Amino acid sequence: MSNYRINIMVCGGTGCLASEGDKVIRNLELILKARGYDKEVQVVKTGCFGFCEQGPIIKIHPDNVFYVKVKPQDAKEIIDEHIIKGRKVERLLYEEPNMQKKIEEHENMPFYQKQLRVALRNCGLVNPEDIHEYIAFDGYAALGKVLTKMTPDEVIEEIQQSGLRGRGGGGFPTGLKWKFTRQSKADQKYIICNADEGDPGAFMDRSILEGDPHSVLESMAIAGYAIGADYGYIYIRAEYPLAIERLNVAIKQAREAGLLGKDLFGTGFNFDIDIKYGAGAFVCGEETALIHSLEGKRGEPTYKPPYPAESGYKGMPTSVNNVETFANIPPIILKGAKWFSSIGSEKSKGTKVFALAGKVNNVGLVEVPMGITLREIIYDIGGGIQHGKKFKAVQTGGPSGGVITEKDLDTPIDYESLMGIGSMMGSGGMIVMDEDNCMVNIAKFYLEFTMEESCGRCTPCRVGTKRMYEILQKITDGEGSMDDLQNLKELSHMIKGSSLCGLGQTAPNPVLSTMHFFWDEYVAHVNDKHCPTGECTGLAKYKIIPEKCVGCTACARVCPVDCIEGEVKKVHVIDESRCIKCGACFNTCKFSAIVKP
Amino acid sequence: MQIKSLDELKKIRENSLKKVNLRQTGESDSPHTEILVGMSTCGIASGARETLNALVEEVNNNNLMDVKVIQVGCIGLCHSEPIVQVNRPNEKPVVYGKIDAQTGREIIKEHIINGKVLDQYVIDADFARP
Numbered sequence: 001m002s003n004y005r006i007n008i009m010v011c012g013g014t015g016c017l018a019s020e021g022d023k024v025i026r027n028l029e030l031i032l033k034a035r036g037y038d039k040e041v042q043v044v045k046t047g048c049f050g051f052c053e054q055g056p057i058i059k060i061h062p063d064n065v066f067y068v069k070v071k072p073q074d075a076k077e078i079i080d081e082h083i084i085k086g087r088k089v090e091r092l093l094y095e096e097p098n099m100q101k102k103i104e105e106h107e108n109m110p111f112y113q114k115q116l117r118v119a120l121r122n123c124g125l126v127n128p129e130d131i132h133e134y135i136a137f138d139g140y141a142a143l144g145k146v147l148t149k150m151t152p153d154e155v156i157e158e159i160q161q162s163g164l165r166g167r168g169g170g171g172f173p174t175g176l177k178w179k180f181t182r183q184s185k186a187d188q189k190y191i192i193c194n195a196d197e198g199d200p201g202a203f204m205d206r207s208i209l210e211g212d213p214h215s216v217l218e219s220m221a222i223a224g225y226a227i228g229a230d231y232g233y234i235y236i237r238a239e240y241p242l243a244i245e246r247l248n249v250a251i252k253q254a255r256e257a258g259l260l261g262k263d264l265f266g267t268g269f270n271f272d273i274d275i276k277y278g279a280g281a282f283v284c285g286e287e288t289a290l291i292h293s294l295e296g297k298r299g300e301p302t303y304k305p306p307y308p309a310e311s312g313y314k315g316m317p318t319s320v321n322n323v324e325t326f327a328n329i330p331p332i333i334l335k336g337a338k339w340f341s342s343i344g345s346e347k348s349k350g351t352k353v354f355a356l357a358g359k360v361n362n363v364g365l366v367e368v369p370m371g372i373t374l375r376e377i378i379y380d381i382g383g384g385i386q387h388g389k390k391f392k393a394v395q396t397g398g399p400s401g402g403v404i405t406e407k408d409l410d411t412p413i414d415y416e417s418l419m420g421i422g423s424m425m426g427s428g429g430m431i432v433m434d435e436d437n438c439m440v441n442i443a444k445f446y447l448e449f450t451m452e453e454s455c456g457r458c459t460p461c462r463v464g465t466k467r468m469y470e471i472l473q474k475i476t477d478g479e480g481s482m483d484d485l486q487n488l489k490e491l492s493h494m495i496k497g498s499s500l501c502g503l504g505q506t507a508p509n510p511v512l513s514t515m516h517f518f519w520d521e522y523v524a525h526v527n528d529k530h531c532p533t534g535e536c537t538g539l540a541k542y543k544i545i546p547e548k549c550v551g552c553t554a555c556a557r558v559c560p561v562d563c564i565e566g567e568v569k570k571v572h573v574i575d576e577s578r579c580i581k582c583g584a585c586f587n588t589c590k591f592s593a594i595v596k597p
Numbered sequence: 598m599q600i601k602s603l604d605e606l607k608k609i610r611e612n613s614l615k616k617v618n619l620r621q622t623g624e625s626d627s628p629h630t631e632i633l634v635g636m637s638t639c640g641i642a643s644g645a646r647e648t649l650n651a652l653v654e655e656v657n658n659n660n661l662m663d664v665k666v667i668q669v670g671c672i673g674l675c676h677s678e679p680i681v682q683v684n685r686p687n688e689k690p691v692v693y694g695k696i697d698a699q700t701g702r703e704i705i706k707e708h709i710i711n712g713k714v715l716d717q718y719v720i721d722a723d724f725a726r727p
Contacts, residue, residue: 003653003654003657005619005649005666006619007617007620009620040650040653061619061620062665062666063667063668085637085638085641085670086635086636086637087670125617125620132609132613133613133617135606135609135610135613136610136614137617140606141603141606144602144603144606145603257598257599257600257609258601259600265600265601265603265606266601266602
């Protein structure tokens with residue numbers, strides 16, 4: 001009997017699998033079989049639900065019940081109580097922290113209420129390894145419609161009308177990119193899917209590929225038809241093994257179903273796709289560097305123009321589009337440009353997926369209409385700052401973006417407005433920082449990343465980021481001077497103005513933007529040799545307050561360099577000359593007798 | 598099988614829909630009929646599982662896409678188990694008692710498809726709370 005009465009959807013995204021999601025699935029299946037319910041109840045491994053903070057996640061249909069933080073040993077209770085007897089397992093329901101109320105349906109969770117899922121529409125809903133489930137939710141219908149009822153120019157017109165812009169971060173109008181590539185005359189053209197997601201903290205492309213790989217394949221074929229290409233490459237980083245595995249399964253199934261290969265829908269249009277692995281270099285997200293890597297050369301950018309639309313892969317016209325951009329295409333074709341352009345703000349249409357991370361309560365993947373404010377994302381969807389601390393800043397755009405502070409939290413998010421407040425959309429990483437984060441340290445973290453990821457081709461980026469990093473290191477070690485701050489500013493403008501590609505041109509942004517908003521913090525590091533948050537270990541001076549110390553010896557016992565002296569029940573003292581500022585004593589003291597500046 | 602036309606894709610879609618029609622999508626807030634089956638110990642002991650499976654099978658056989666069969670716990674009328682409750686949009690819920698697999702199939706045919714309540718199985722369960 002294939003008539004299952006219950007579907008148990010278990011998240012099979014990397015996040016949930018890392019917390020033993022696969023064991024949950026195995027246990028559920030084994031227990032269902034043992035109880036004799038395996039013919040009535042189906043366990044489906046699906047894509048990311050986005051609520052990674054609460055994983056592994058299980059959703060049960062048609063009961064519409066959402067369980068969070070499920071452990072492998074919970075499988076028995078879920079089957080025996082919920083599946084066999086219809087009683088919900090209360091303790092596994094999500095509890096809303098602000099209202100302290102258990103919520104069954106995920107539609108009612110604040111985390112989901114303000115979301116609108118277009119690119120992530122099938123994630124958590126279909127089994128990504130079953131093409132039939134994708135087809136059931138209108139999969140490949142857009143490709144069929146395009147091939148049988150639309151001309152390539154009509155397809156491009158529709159995408160242009162929708163206002164869809166590149167979701168990889170650049171925000172270039174997708175329809176226009178296709179139009180340029182279509183206009184280039186050549187015997188052979190290519191479609192490339194950019195799945196080299198390198199922004200630290202962003203994982204929406206991975207989740208789409210893991211949760212809904214067919215939507216990307218379908219869109220690539222649509223793009224191929226639009227620009228006149230019969231071959232596509234997916235350039236994906238090799239450290240996304242699960243996404244690669246699901247893509248391979250999806251490509252095989254699509255070929256078997258005749259949805260990739262020759263003569264699609266009997267129209268004579270051919271399209272096939274191959275996967276190419278990247279080694280995970282950040283610069284390979286830049287399209288010219290990506291193309292070089294794809295050709296087997298060094299992943300280094302070259303000067304544009306010529307743009308890939310004229311001369312790309314193997315010198316042929318090529319359209320490079322991001323995973324999330326592709327995931328938006330089928331709904332636009334099926335529901336129309338008007339529907340899509342009705343969502344979002346004036347210049348930025350549709351939705352954007354953000355990877356919400358850092359000091360926020362609900363870490364995860366969220367998809368929201370453009371034009372929503374940062375405050376809504378952080379406080380309504382994200383559930384506010386962890387442990388009731390104070391919000392300090394949010395970093396968007398990763399190593400290319402900047403920080404946004406409290407005063408700009410009500411800015412509606414779109415490409416232009418984020419640029420206007422000194423940050424950028426980027427690929428959608430959103431890292432929330434609280435009062436404990438040192439902004440100089442954050443800038444140093446991003447600079448270290450861009451320094452290491454600089455491909456070395458142009459001098460400003462290769463040498464400049466290194467020098468900037470050294471200066472920041474000096475400042476956080478307490479050896480900086482006001483001249484260093486001046487140099488840092490000058491270097492930043494020089495690198496921005498003279499680097500070859502986007503990596504270098506944007507690398508100084510985190511420094512410039514933190515200097516702009518948190519100048520005082522930089523000055524404190526330089527003039528007072530003081531880190532206001534205490535995060536810079538080089539500047540920390542741990543002290544014991546004699547009045548509070550009870551002489552419990554706990555700190556002396558954990559000190560790795562034995563620099564705390566004192567007898568039992570007598571006041572202890574830290575020998576600052578030997579202290580390595582590890583903070584072990586601070587974390588151990590139960591009497592708040594140890595302070596860091 | 599190779600898909601060579603929109604019609605073939607449509608056919609595959611229709612066949613595949615059964616596999617996923619239990620799942621609620623973000624968009625499917627359209628009103629649908631719910632059939633609730635009491636599946637606590639009392640229900641199971643009097644054969645509710647057979648009833649439930651018969652209902653699911655019949656829903657599938659008739660391609661009733663907007664009907665969801667959901668198992669629930671005990672409503673306190675254990676003497677009348679297996680209990681089946683039909684909630685149709687904008688109608689008062691109807692509660693049936695002592696429904697075996699055969700009468701379950703009848704409910705689908707008469708009540709769900711033809712809209713005719715099977716009076717002889719209806720039990721008096723008033724949901725109005727004072």
